[in-house]
Amino acid sequence: MSAVVAVLGARLRYMQVDEADQYRMLAEENRVSIRLIPPNRGQIFDRHGRLIAGNEQNYRVIITREDAGDVNEVLHRLQRVIPLSENDIARVEGEAKKRSAFVPLIVADRISWDEMSRVAVNAPSLPGVTPEVGQSRIYPLDTDFAHVVGYVGPVSERDLAAQEVPDPLLQIPQFQIGKVGVETWQEDRLRGHAGTRRIEVNAVGRVMRELDRMEGEAGADLHLTIDAEVQNFAQVRLGQESASVVAMDVTNGNLLAVASAPSFNPNLFVRGISYGDYAELTGNDHRPLSNKAVSGAYPPGSTFKVITGLAALEAGVIDANTTVYCPGYYDYGGRRFHCHSRWGHGHLNLDGAMGKSCDVYFYDVSQRVGIDKMAEVGRRMGLGQRHDLPMSAIIEGVVPNKAWKQASYGQDWRIGDTINASIGQGYVLASPLQLAVMTARLASGRAVKPRLIHAIGDKEVPIEEAPPLDFDPAMLRQVRHGMHTVSNTFGMTGYSSRIVDPALTMAGKSGTSQVRNISTAERASGVIGNDQLPWNRRDHALYIGFAPYDAPKVAVACVVEHGGGGSAVAAPIVRDILLRILTGGMPPLSAYPADQRGRIGTALSEMRLRDFGTLASAGGTRGRA
Structure with missing residues (x-):
């Protein structure tokens, strides 16, 4: 009986003293949210290591519906902090209705550092809104490899329908996958595998701390035979x-x-081609696409x-x-x-x-x-x-x-x-x-x-003897x-x-x-x-x-x-x-x-x-x- 009482006492001490902060936060309706960490997309190089397709840092603002509550109200508050049009707000609300409540939605992409700072400072009044650093595809040789490498773009409903069991990453709005060329035919190698992070948010959706993080696996780099x-x-x-x-x-x-x-x-195409630019390409009798x-x-x-x-x-x-x-x-x-x-x-x-x-x-x-x-x-x-x-x-x-x-x-x-x-x-x-x-x-x-x-990662693809x-x-x-x-x-x-x-x-x-x-x-x-x-x-x-x-x-x-x-x-x-x-x-x-x-x-x-x-x-x- 003494042993049982000792165990119960130790457990009570652990919960009331050692873990007091955690249970206090839970009492305040904090909860743990698990979010995916998109992996770095594999880069593409020519035969001599010159970069053809890479990744660049990109500041953006996301919103998570389960943390935000009234999405419309939060977005209109955010509108007073950074430029947002009514079309932007309508787009995010439309996506929110189609996606699970825990899936983060991109509100604004490619924002400036100053805009990102303003969002961070106003975070307490913007539940569910998070400024973050992401990555976006960039093609430094632009027109030279457009037809070979192709380009990436946001996941479409057609892309999701084409897969029997879609990768959870594809559920993230604005997540980019290959659309044509090497980018699409080597998508499985280039995409990589998602990581996860557990974060704690309070009752108003503000992120209190990151509990743990498991980094994903970056996509494989490709080296082409082309010079x-x-x-x-x-x-x-x-x-x-x-x-x-x-x-x-x-x-x-x-x-x-x-x-x-x-x-x-x-x-x-990566940044979102305008109607005018697209019409110019499709209307050209020399068929540039x-x-x-x-x-x-x-x-x-x-x-x-x-x-x-x-x-x-x-x-x-x-x-x-x-x-x-x-x-x-x-x-x-x-x-x-x-x-x-x-x-x-x-x-x-x-x-x-x-x-x-x-x-x-x-x-x-x-x-x-x-x-x-x-x-x-x-x-x-x-x-x-x-x-x-x-x-x-x-x-x-x-x-x-x-x-x-x-x-x-x-x-x-x-x-x-x-x-x-x-x-x-x-x-x-x-x-x-x-x-x-x-x-x-x-x-x-x-x-x-x-x-x-020519090579996948650091491993050269064997050449079949003709x-x-x-x-x-x-x-x-x-x-x-x-x-x-x-x-x-x-x-x-x-x-x-x-x-x-x-x-x-x-x-x-x-x-x-x-x-x-x-x-x-x-x-x-x-x-x-x-x-x-x-x-x-x-x-x-x-x-x-x-x-x-x-x-x-x-x-x-x-x-x-x-x-x-x-x-x-x-x-x-x-x-x-x-x-x-x-x-x-x-x-x-x-x-x-x-x-x-x-x-x-x-x-x-x-x-x-x-x-x-x-x-x-x-x-x-x-x-x-």
Whole structure:
């Protein structure tokens, strides 16, 4: 009995003396509230540790309904302390009705330090209102990576509905998650895990003390394969054209640049884009919100001739010396299919046909090889498939065959369809990404796959060894030699955009895809030039290239929408980007033909490139090589 009495006495002393303050607070109707601590979102860097997407400190004011009581009355008191519109108050009240009472709501975001101080001083008269320091996403390279990295935004009802068991973090109003690009496709890695804190509040909702805190787990940092300086060069080089370019390391599939122009500033979306700014973006006929590099579906034009030629070589219907006569047209079944040269090219073998981009040669060869073989080779080279990358709206493209047309249109395949497909017209569609993969596979002889994530945290993502392509290496060499002829033989389509430095020689193939039909009457009187047509009726300009020819390292594909001729418009862009990557700096004038150096030197000097030295000194990089 003495022992029992001693225990009871000790317990009474503990409750009445040691814990007196706690029970006094409870008697005054204080209570404990558990709140989530949002984790720091993982940052995104380029391959050299330059910051692409980071976090910045952000002062804001929140309100918790269960602590505030009459939300409307408290908000109108707060209105006398910091600027709040009636729309702001209505918004918060609307959110309060949809959210649980314990969920904090953001009243004002990105307030000044002075405003935050005023809220803190007036806290006793503002129950449930708390000033706090949060974080917001920032994209220091703004337009350069908008299409690749994307942007974050507040959680929407649609985002919540898409998850079977939503993360509690998503219930926090204005909590930001990825909306497009890497930000959304790597959301689970970047978001991290919430922490918690237990706080004590009194009867009027004022926070009395923090009882304990358990920090969350920050999201993982990501390092991309892209070089920010090359990306900036590519973006500036495209200018305000409606265009895109993809540069790829042919040895391992690393994407070195994925540029789409014109671009946009993703910071506008993070901070809440205005109706005017959004209308300007959506109303632009150059489609700045679209990532043309991966979602643009274009007839590949004459760049597809490398596929037709390779298919014919593998099928054994031609060899390097097989010639076809081009009178300027090809007759089949009473219909005349024209070559781009009205007067024809005469007798040509594969090298000559690729160099002069003769349509008739490939019309003829396609009848020998057939569409099914051409389609099968195209898919093996990376066309007609969706490449697995953490970017939005990646298209599959179209490499048609007989079964595809029957399934898609319920129609039989026709000979004319094969003729059109042989030069990359008709039903054939490809993105710049797919054309870059095709070029990289041609150059390397291996089934390389594009990759965008270099490392997650401090752990590098393993590179899968690409198996050799299932082609006779001699046939691949023959097609590569034809591309060398295009760029380095006088009179051929790509000769004016050649690289004269023998250590950096480029091999390429131009393409010009029609977006309009040319009538018989127009052809008889003379085809109207692109410069005389409205912009949206001009041909697309395409070019694919790799370098150095003898030991390929980099492949580049470029599409300029409604740009006109591929050799005149897209080829110089590909050449400049190849030189920028291979030399590690501004393209040297010595690599250009002598008669072009003055003009090109002026153009390069006028390029307004980003100063990465200034960025680094301002803390815009993080040391990773």
